[in-house]
Amino acid sequence: MLREVQLASSDPSSAGGTFIRLILGDEPGWPLRIGWDLTIIFLGFLGLASMVAFIGIWAERKVAGRIQQRHGPNRVGPIGILQSLADGIKLVSKEDLLPRGADGWLFRLAPYLAFAPVFASFLAIPFGPDMIFEPALAVGLFWMLAILSVEVIGVILAGWSSNNKWSVYGAMREACQLISYEIPLGISILIVVVATGTLDLLELSRMQAGGMQHWLLFHQPFVLAAFVVFFIASLASNKRAPFDLPESESELVAGYHTEYSGLRFSLFYLAEYNAMFVMGAIMTILFLGGWDDPVGYLSAWSARVPRDVMSLELLAVNAVAFHVFMAKTCLIIFIQMWVRWTLPRPRIDQVLHACIKVLLPMSLVLLLGSALWELFVQNTSLMQRATQWVLLTIGLAFVGFIFLMLAQAFIQGRGKQYRLSEPAKLGI
Amino acid sequence: MQAILFYIFAALTLAGAIGVVASRNIVRAAVQLLLALLGVAALYFLLGAEFLAAVQLVIYVGGTLVLIIFGVMLTARASQKLLNPSRGEQIAGLVSAVVLLVALIASIVTTRFPDQPAPLGRYSLQALGQDLLGDYLLPFELASLLLLAVMIGAAYLAKKRPHAKGEV
Numbered sequence: 001m002l003r004e005v006q007l008a009s010s011d012p013s014s015a016g017g018t019f020i021r022l023i024l025g026d027e028p029g030w031p032l033r034i035g036w037d038l039t040i041i042f043l044g045f046l047g048l049a050s051m052v053a054f055i056g057i058w059a060e061r062k063v064a065g066r067i068q069q070r071h072g073p074n075r076v077g078p079i080g081i082l083q084s085l086a087d088g089i090k091l092v093s094k095e096d097l098l099p100r101g102a103d104g105w106l107f108r109l110a111p112y113l114a115f116a117p118v119f120a121s122f123l124a125i126p127f128g129p130d131m132i133f134e135p136a137l138a139v140g141l142f143w144m145l146a147i148l149s150v151e152v153i154g155v156i157l158a159g160w161s162s163n164n165k166w167s168v169y170g171a172m173r174e175a176c177q178l179i180s181y182e183i184p185l186g187i188s189i190l191i192v193v194v195a196t197g198t199l200d201l202l203e204l205s206r207m208q209a210g211g212m213q214h215w216l217l218f219h220q221p222f223v224l225a226a227f228v229v230f231f232i233a234s235l236a237s238n239k240r241a242p243f244d245l246p247e248s249e250s251e252l253v254a255g256y257h258t259e260y261s262g263l264r265f266s267l268f269y270l271a272e273y274n275a276m277f278v279m280g281a282i283m284t285i286l287f288l289g290g291w292d293d294p295v296g297y298l299s300a301w302s303a304r305v306p307r308d309v310m311s312l313e314l315l316a317v318n319a320v321a322f323h324v325f326m327a328k329t330c331l332i333i334f335i336q337m338w339v340r341w342t343l344p345r346p347r348i349d350q351v352l353h354a355c356i357k358v359l360l361p362m363s364l365v366l367l368l369g370s371a372l373w374e375l376f377v378q379n380t381s382l383m384q385r386a387t388q389w390v391l392l393t394i395g396l397a398f399v400g401f402i403f404l405m406l407a408q409a410f411i412q413g414r415g416k417q418y419r420l421s422e423p424a425k426l427g428i
Numbered sequence: 429m430q431a432i433l434f435y436i437f438a439a440l441t442l443a444g445a446i447g448v449v450a451s452r453n454i455v456r457a458a459v460q461l462l463l464a465l466l467g468v469a470a471l472y473f474l475l476g477a478e479f480l481a482a483v484q485l486v487i488y489v490g491g492t493l494v495l496i497i498f499g500v501m502l503t504a505r506a507s508q509k510l511l512n513p514s515r516g517e518q519i520a521g522l523v524s525a526v527v528l529l530v531a532l533i534a535s536i537v538t539t540r541f542p543d544q545p546a547p548l549g550r551y552s553l554q555a556l557g558q559d560l561l562g563d564y565l566l567p568f569e570l571a572s573l574l575l576l577a578v579m580i581g582a583a584y585l586a587k588k589r590p591h592a593k594g595e596v
Contacts, residue, residue, distance in 0.1 A: 030429040139478045146482040149490025156497050175498045
């Protein structure tokens with residue numbers, strides 16, 4: 001907090017923190033500052049988090065319905081949009097059960113440990129040109145990755161403290177899956193960092209201003225492939241199908257949250273949908289140009305708006321940018337749902353095999369390629385001759401190769417007979 | 429303001445640390461360790477060292493702590509019963525704790541802390557990277573060598589030995 005104030009005074013031209021400067025003055029006293037922060041957190045972020053879960057759960061069931069040729073929820077409200085509200089009332093009125101032999105303290109704590117990190121990651125997301133909670137966070141990207149890695153502890157503790165074998169299996173799967181997939185996730189972020197040289201999410205968004213051709217996705221072929229690696233790894237780290245083994249309902253009842261009911265159960269849902277949202281937001285910022293629209297009109301407009309007075313125009317440009325950002329994020333969330341209801345679930349050994357033997361080496365190759373590209377091709381005459389289409393072709397070739405390897409990994413060991421007395425061979 | 433936050437997070441860290449020592453249940457101890465580690469990360473944030481704070485989260489919370497809980501879960505039966513250290517373990521623990529305490533106190537007493545607080549300049553990630561791969565390249569590489577040795581050792585231990593006795 002102190003550092004932010006100092007930065008604002010030393011660097012008044014910085015666009016971040018515009019609103020707080022315009023509303024509260026250049027150096028607000030600490031009661032004002034805390035009041036502002038709490039308002040943003042409780043009204044802005046908590047509201048956003050609950051809306052994400054509210055709309056997300058309804059949308060998931062609608063998408064699932066369409067894919068399975070049925071209607072999905074359509075009774076509560078128009079096109080069933082209030083379904084989550086009805087579910088919420090039902091969950092709140094349920095009894096808060098504690099299974100016999102469970103570790104009560106940990107059992108009650110675990111849902112909060114699963115949700116809080118996802119919520120904390122909101123503070124580094126730039127929703128618009130001036131809409132970021134902590135504009136001076138120079139390591140925003142790394143912070144997101146770090147705080148999201150805490151979520152797994154909540155899930156593991158939930159499974160362990162339930163005193164239920166299915167839950168423990170779910171928690172163990174979650175632990176090994178998450179630890180493995182965190183590596184390709186981190187490396188694919190590193191590929192972007194190699195290409196841009198910054199961890200600042202606000203700066204990353206600004207870099208891609210001016211239309212679709214400036215988006216990092218089309219910046220170099222390796223970033224395009226990194227996007228695919230990141231997407232797959234993010235599915236795994238969010239426990240989304242086809243990587244939903246920690247809660248695979250056909251084997252483990254409901255996995256780590258089998259024993260939960262009522263409000264604590266709904267916290268896990270809140271965590272899951274907000275983790276999807278945060279991953280979608282990271283992908284939007286890293287690869288899809290952040291809050292800028294595909295034509296680049298918004299960034300040009302934002303650059304024209306004066307930032308030394310509070311004006312309706314400033315609010316308008318941020319509001320429009322926020323909606324563009326949300327539209328891109330929702331598109332990614334939709335793809336996550338689409339994948340979930342389309343693909344079958346592999347076994348846990350296939351999941352780990354796909355990570356360690358396919359995604360990890362591929363992401364390392366991409367990292368090397370990205371570094372070499374930045375050194376020898378970017379900004380040289382070679383680059384000028386190579387058109388966007390050539391880059392796109394190389395990138396898509398890499399993507400195709402990744403999918404080929406993944407398919408091979410998932411087919412491997414298919415049809416083998418495993419005896420139930422040999423859980424070790426099944427890989428837990 | 430800074431001082432109030434500092435005392436809150438310091439108290440959190442201390443409470444977590446005392447909890448780790450006092451708890452007889454391994455998993456609960458791990459959760460209290462989480463509290464202590466988060467407190468330290470928050471202190472780093474307060475000092476304007478966000479990179480260090482994020483590293484603290486990634487390595488200790490996301491990595492080490494998860495591995496601890498994972499290990500406890502894999503040996504689930506042992507974790508059900510409470511920690512009950514033997515006399516020898518108690519003595520060894522006491523000795524190492526006293527040695528660590530003496531070393532820490534000695535280093536705190538002998539360090540000359542600057543009277544003026546260091547200026548909080550713009551935090552530069554680039555400078556950190558330059559230092560790590562420039563002036564401090566040798567220690568950096570040595571640390572990675574150590575990690576490599578640990579990894580090889582782990583791989584050796586995990587390797588299947590065909591003629592090992594008592595193998596299931």
